[in-house]
Amino acid sequence: MNKLYKTSATIPQSIKDKAFYHPQERHSISISVTxxxxxxxPGIIDCHFHGAYGWDFSFGDPEKINAMLDKCLPEGLTGVIATLMISSEENTEKAIRDITEVIEKRTVPPFVHGIYLEGPFLASAKSHQHQREFLLSPDIELIKKWQDIAKGKIKIVTVAPELEGATDFIEEASQMGIICSIGHTQATWAQTKAAIKAGAKHVTHCFNAMNPLYHRDPGALGCILAxxxxxxxxxxxxxxxxPETVAMIYSIHESDKIVLVSDSIAPRxxxxxKHDFYGTTLLKKDGKITYAASGAIAGGNSSLLTATVRTAKDAGTSWGSLGTAIWRTPxxxxxxxxxxxxxxxxxDFNWLATSLNNKTWFHK
Structure with a gap:
């Protein structure tokens, strides 16, 4: 790994000489302790991570996936859920096979803890960066096939509740042990409530890729927030x-119901x-990744650690709550x-080292 060192059994001197604070209680971390x-x-787990450093889980190729993950170690990342953009069934199945191989064989952090299918069961009008020609209606037989290919490693599937057959799909997929996540949707309150009753447990990047809250028609977002x-x-x-939106969510929801994610994509x-990915041209500029043609945000351009530190600063959220959202809840x-x-x-929350089993150290 470039500019990193791996040692066994010995604590690096840069770590040994420092007094570190290890939070024992959920809300005990304090960023103000100077x-x-x-x-x-204990770790940082990114539950919604597509790619970075010029690669994406959707592209497959175990060697390149491992190289990408190695570059994420100095970001403090210890685990990810490999999140897939929608593609053809053939490409999706190849990606699933390759990711499953990485899950089974990778021996160093960050580890891949499962697969997240962000589609293909999305509302067309809210599909955003996902290629619409590959959208499908909820299909439990397809998920069973893909779960067999993944050897049970599919953990999360995004579903728009308004799609025909969505509630039946959510009920059956939930019985398979898959977390069904509401997202990329224009659903009504009633449709969203039905999805929750059927077993939906999660929300894909809340607020993004769904209708905004309107007081006369609260829709999916209103139901989610309630x-x-x-x-x-x-x-x-x-x-x-x-930042105010993040602060609002923390004021109305228990911190153990919040998961901070990066939504990191290939150009990060x-x-x-300009970079060509996902069948379109993206522009990386001024800290953002946008569609070159429209200027709309395409995905995440920050590591989860960077985003979390920013949240602590901009939203005034306690580090105890943030620690819960990036490790305990995932x-x-x-x-x-x-x-x-x-x-x-x-x-200053710059990464120094990661230890594995208190025996192997990865450090600068």
């Missing part, structure tokens, strides 16, 4: 959502300029076993 030399977290059972993804980069980590909803990782940062 006398400490740094911070220690519900207390769903976990909500927030792209917390102060670009997709205003590349040079500014671990819970994905039913992950003990990950045996720790991530170390200096007092």
């Amino acid at each position: 006398h400490l030399d740094g911070y220690k977290l 519900d207390k059972t769903l976990t909500l993804e927030l792209i917390s980069d102060s670009i997709h959502l205003a 980590g590349m040079s500014d300029g 671990s819970r909803i994905l039913n992950l076993k003990s990950l045996e990782t720790n991530v170390y940062f200096d007092k």
Whole structure:
């Protein structure tokens, strides 16, 4: 791994000489504690991660996926859910096979903890960066086929509740152990409520790719905000959502119902300029990734660590709540076993090292 070192059994001197704060309680992390030399977290798990550094999980190729993940280690990332853009069935199945191989064989962080199908069961008008020619109606037999290819590794599927057959699909997929996530939707309140009753447990990047809240027709977003059972993804980069919006969500929802995500896409980590991905031209400029033609936001351009630090600063959210949203809650909803990782940062939240099983260290 470029400019990184791997050592065994020995704590790097840069870590040993510092007094690190390891939060034992859910809300015990405090960003205002200035006398400490740094911070220690059990991990950072990005539940909605497409790609970075010029590659994407949707493209497959285990070697290139591993190379991309290696570059994410200095971002403090210990795990991701491989999130797929929609594509042809053939391409999707190849990507699933290749990702499954990485899941089974990768031995260093960040690990891949499963597959997230962000489609193809999306509302056309809210499909955004996803290629509309590959949209499909909810199809449980297709998911069963893909889950067989994935050897049970598909963890989350996005479904627009208004699509024909959506509630039956959600009920059956939930019985398979798949988390059904509401997103990319123009659903009504009633349609969204029916999806929740059928078993939907999660929301794909809340606010984004859904109708805005309107007081005379609250729709999907109104139903989502009123519900207390769903976990909500927030792209917390102060670009997709205003900091005030993030602060509002934290004021009305328990912190263990919030999952911060990056929605990172392939151009992140590349040079500014135009890049051709996903069947279109994207522009990376001024900290954003947009569609070159329309200027609309295309996806995330921040690592989850960077976005989380920004949220603490811009939204005034406590580090205890944020720590829950980037590690504890992802671990819970994905039913992950003990990950045996720790991530170390200096007092400015610059990455210093990641340990695995307290035996192997990855550091600068």
